[in-house]
Amino acid sequence: MVATPRKLQEFERREADILAAALELFSGDNWESVTVVQIADRAGIGKGTVYKHFASKDEIYARLALDFFYGLLRCCHRIQDSNDPEAEMRSAFRGALQYHREHQEYSNVRQYVFRAGFWERLSKSYIESFEKLDAEFAIWANQRIERGMDAGVFSKQPLVTVRTGLDALFNGAVSQLWGNRCWMEIEPDEYIEQVVEFAINSLKAGQVE
Amino acid sequence: MVATPRKLQEFERREADILAAALELFSGDNWESVTVVQIADRAGIGKGTVYKHFASKDEIYARLALDFFYGLLRCCHRIQDSNDPEAEMRSAFRGALQYHREHQEYSNVRQYVFRAGFWERLSKSYIESFEKLDAEFAIWANQRIERGMDAGVFSKQPLVTVRTGLDALFNGAVSQLWGNRCWMEIEPDEYIEQVVEFAINSLKAGQVE
DNA sequence: GTAATTCGTGACCGCTGGTCATATAATGAC
């Protein structure tokens, strides 16, 4: 028998309920000890039902992370093209960091999926989704950097140096923004500006002003 | 009754055995599912004995991480003072990254202790140890940067900008070097050079050569 | 030699993520 719209609709609604419940619990204080039963209870369904939608607890995390990163990509694509590559880069870097700041509820999800061992356990289809995401982001980033170099605004450097550095800087900054070891006595907005400044400095290094 | 040297010696030897066993297991493939029983077995002792030395499994991780970071600090202090702040900074940044590369067996330990929630569970004395470590490292780093600025080799910038950026860059680079999502098609040694280059570029930005 | 004391031990506990036989309810042929 083919699933009817009625049933399908309810099924999908449940999935959304599970994801919403999981995100709420994962963003709480004791997210490390969130159990499948808690997620099921909050979604108003039985524990077994969760496993009709996700093969494991990890897959719930993976799904939430995917949603988050696709949101980030959309956020990046929203940056307008202009004739000022530096301002564009500033805006993109700042925007991406702000996106993370505004969606702190995904902080623990991101940390969880970046743990070593997570990808080994993940099913192939999810891994492919993440790889596709990486590729799309790489295209977008490379274009921006190359345009800036061609315009003479950024110093000519091997693309790999710049991408490597920007990537490390960005990830480190996100960890700091979200990390629980916030030894830095600085406001998030101010922190983001500092990091953007640092990034642009490195992109322009060697240029005589 | 006071513990005799004989007993104390054996006790300490056991502690070393536990740490060595734990590090071996944590650096393996399925480190996420390492159990206390496995650690005890490999150390050749009973499970209960582990808890005579460490209040929890987390404390074993914390102890290993402390050892690792103190090694890093010693590694930094070994850098010779010279009249060339840029070469000094290059050497320090490169050395610290190489130290991580050479001690990949601590990769999972570092990832584990940087998880949100880890510090909340950790006992006060361990937290103090980590804070002391942070402070010592900050002193060392600030001195190097300020010396470079005073000598006119690095451009004058607020110390917070530089520290912020360098810190984020460094942590991001370590994650990349150790991360399991190694999408970057680049050799570690080459990667380190690129990151060092990126860091120095940002430190010198604005300087006319 | 023997009593006192320390320390290692593994059976045990509460709880977890994940499974599966069963109960339930929506569906469509008549």
Place this chain on the structure above:
DNA sequence: GTCATTATATGACCAGCGGTCACGAATTAC
């Protein structure tokens, strides 16, 4: 409207986890 069919929800159940603790072996003190 009725009822056989079938997709779906469920929670008792399982193996295994981190952590505890009463007990016994081994060492010390005298």
